[in-house]
Amino acid sequence: AQSVTQLDSQVPVFEEAPVELRCNYSSSVSVYLFWYVQYPNQGLQLLLKYLSGSTLVKGINGFEAEFNKSQTSFHVRKPSVHISDTAEYFCAVTSGSNDYKLSFGAGTTVTVRA
Amino acid sequence: GAGVSQTPSNKVTEKGKYVELRCDPISGHTALYWYRQSLGQGPEFLIYFQGTGAADDSGLPNDRFFAVRPEGSVSTLKIQRTERGDSAVYLCASSLGGAGETQYFGPGTRLLVL
Numbered sequence: 319a320q321s322v323t324q325l326d327s328q329v330p331v332f333e334e335a336p337v338e339l340r341c342n343y344s345s346s347v348s349v350y351l352f353w354y355v356q357y358p359n360q361g362l363q364l365l366l367k368y369l370s371g372s373t374l375v376k377g378i379n380g381f382e383a384e385f386n387k388s389q390t391s392f393h394v395r396k397p398s399v400h401i402s403d404t405a406e407y408f409c410a411v412t413s414g415s416n417d418y419k420l421s422f423g424a425g426t427t428v429t430v431r432a
Numbered sequence: 433g434a435g436v437s438q439t440p441s442n443k444v445t446e447k448g449k450y451v452e453l454r455c456d457p458i459s460g461h462t463a464l465y466w467y468r469q470s471l472g473q474g475p476e477f478l479i480y481f482q483g484t485g486a487a488d489d490s491g492l493p494n495d496r497f498f499a500v501r502p503e504g505s506v507s508t509l510k511i512q513r514t515e516r517g518d519s520a521v522y523l524c525a526s527s528l529g530g531a532g533e534t535q536y537f538g539p540g541t542r543l544l545v546l
Contacts, residue, residue, distance in 0.1 A: 322474075350532045361436075362475075362523070362537040369532040408474050418463065418531060419488060422474030 320344055320411045324423035331399055332431055338395040339426045341409030348414035351385060351392040353377065354422075357405045365407065368392065379403065404430045434458070436538035438524050444544045445514055453509040453541045457526030464507050465535060466499055467491075467523040475523055481507060482529060514545045 321344040331337045343349060353365040366377025373385040383394040392409060406427050410420040437456040445451050457464050463482055467475035477491040481501045489499075496514075501507040511518055521542050525535040 354537075361539045362525075364534050364536075367532070367534065410474075412531070414531070416531070418480055419465065419477040419491065420467075420475070420535060421477070422467075424472070424474050 320349065320413055320421040322409050322411055322421055322423035324407075324409050324426050326426050327424065329426055329428045330431065331428065333401055334398045336395065336397050337399050337403075337428060338393055339407050339409075339428070341392045341394070341423060343390050343392065343409075343411045343421075350412045350414060351383075352410040352412075352420065353381070353383060353392070353394050354408045354410060355405050356408070362408065365394065399428075399430050401430050401432065404428060436524055436526050436536055438522075438538040438541050440541060441539065442542045442544075444546065446546050447514060447516060449514050449545075451511050451514055451543065453511075453522050453543070455507045455509070455524030455526075455538060457505060457507070457524070458536055459505075461526035461528055461536070462504070463527045463529035463533070463535075464501060465525040465527075466507070466509050467525065469521045469523055469540070471520075478509070511543075514543075516545050519543055519545045 323342045325340040351368040354362045355365045368385045376382045381396045406425045408425050409423040439454045466478040469475040479499050480488040484504045496512045498510045521540040523540045525537045527533040527535045
């Protein structure tokens with residue numbers, strides 16, 4: 319099974335500042351990569367995903383992520399955050415086309431302050 | 433359309449009791465997943481169904497845990513002889529079934545074993 323490391327458990331950030339959430343995974347021949355977001359009192363929803371093709375992927379609410387195979391990373395960023403971006407963010411991975419189960423990181427709590 | 437629903441939303445039981453947790457997937461989704469999320473951690477995979485059959489049950493922690501999906505739609509996760517360590521949020525997700533397909537999560541069932 320894949321191992322996923324989210325390097326920051328808590329990220330406080332001021333409104334309109336940029337944010338980057340870091341994710342590294344254990345190496346594999348091929349992987350599918352996901353970021354999920356959990357807003358307060360809501361279920362997990364997909365933020366963005368990488369399956370193949372361009373290594374830069376765009377997601378909902380202005381987030382984008384870059385897949386870096388050599389560094390086995392999939393960091394997500396947003397240039398200017400809003401109060402409404404306060405949430406927990408999870409990185410997840412499957413081992414390509416033969417693996418359907420998601421392996422999640424421990425999560426990063428983003429708190430946006432005015 | 434309707435998302436993934438889970439019942440009950442909360443369940444309190446006593447150690448040693450039997451519990452059933454229900455998941456209603458999105459209509460037309462052939463794949464259904466169960467995950468467990470403990471406090472401060474990311475979700476952990478339990479079992480995956482493709483149609484009626486369990487395609488991967490490698491995440492079930494022991495033989496006290498069992499899940500069924502008899503008609504390829506609704507699924508029930510069954511836990512026998514509950515232990516305090518089973519306390520967690522149990523998440524269900526469904527997808528169209530192909531590799532890399534987005535998994536849509538329900539709100540979860542919060543299980544507390546006293």
